[in-house]
Amino acid sequence: MWRSYLKGFNSYLLLERGFSQNTKDAYLRDCERLFSFLEEYNPSVTPQTLTYKNLQTFLKTIQTPDKDEESRLLKISTQKRLVSGIRAFYKYLLIENVVDFDPTELIELPRLDMRLPVVLTNEEIVKIINSIDKSTYRGAWTNLMLEILYGAGLRISELLNLKIDDIYPKQELIKVIGKGDKERWVPLNKIAFKQLNLFLENSRSQIKVKQGCEKYIFLNQRGGKLTRIAAYQAIKEIAEKAAIEKNIHPHTFRHSFASELMLAGADIMVVKELMGHASVRSTEIYTHLNTKHLRETLLLYHPLYKNK
DSSP: OOGGGHHHHHHIIIIISOOOHHHHHHHHHHHHHHHHHHHHHOTTOOTTTOOHHHHHHHHHTTOOOOOSHHHHHHHHHHHHHHHHHHHHHHHHHHHTTSOSOOGGGGOOOOOSOOOOOOOOOHHHHHHHHHTSOTTSHHHHHHHHHHHHHHHHOOOHHHHHTOBGGGEETTTTEEEEEOGGGOEEEEEOOHHHHHHHHHIIIIIGGGSOOOTTOTTBSOBOTTSSBOOHHHHHHHHHHHHHHTTOOSOOOHHHHHHHHHHHHHHTTOOHHHHHHHHTOSSHHHHTHHHHHHHHHHHHHHHHHOTTTTTO
16 A cells, blocks of 8 residues: 555656655655554554654654764664655655645654755856757746746746636736645746746647646646656756756755845745745745855955955
8 A cells, every 4th residue: 555656756756856866765765664664553554544643653663762972863863864754755645645634744853953955046047047948849838937936936836737827917926826725826027927928829829738738837748737757857957958066956946036035135924925835944944044145255255254
């Protein structure tokens, strides 16, 4: 039952999330460890019925008395890795509509450090967009996709689910359906709206649309709904063409959107609403990016820091 989802999860980790082979294999092992535990102690539990209490019991199986500080840190690191793998699995199940609730969200673990997300500078994004061959249909939707991801901070699933009826050019707004079917309104700049209209009139109109896909903005060459894997592959290819060495994926543009707002001094609660975060804790990581930027500025310009 549980393992039937691993093939799709494997593709999700490799193609959409852009994880290395080692990270992907570690996450799959984490899931196998949970599955084996449940098969032995809770065989009736399914992905839809797994509870926070089940997870707590599972995590206790790796808890042992701390011999020293090194052992404590190792134990925390193992727990964090296990939870990261299982959280990624449930994020995949949510995207695929297999479950409607993520029990891993309730888990809190001691923190070792905070890994900041990879972000792109505005110059790097311009370089990527300028590398797109916009004369092709694939190039046209890739260009529009990046304009909206970076211009509105959408999740890739939110972007691919955008319908023509969700666009409000006069108000310069788009209606976005986020996690848990929560609706939010996000501003979009005039340039992106202009490109959207040109795409619909000159590119998408040339595609023979499959039945059931008529309302969606982003379609593949065969008229079906564009997939996350296709979007990921397009971004990877254009990043390589633009000679961007960072490991980027669709979510990188969402991170970059939030990072630019925080660096410019935007209110964190406004950024939270624009991003569709359920909690401001998810938004706080971008304040750390802001702090990093401030320190880098001091190191670059302040005489007392230059030689540090």
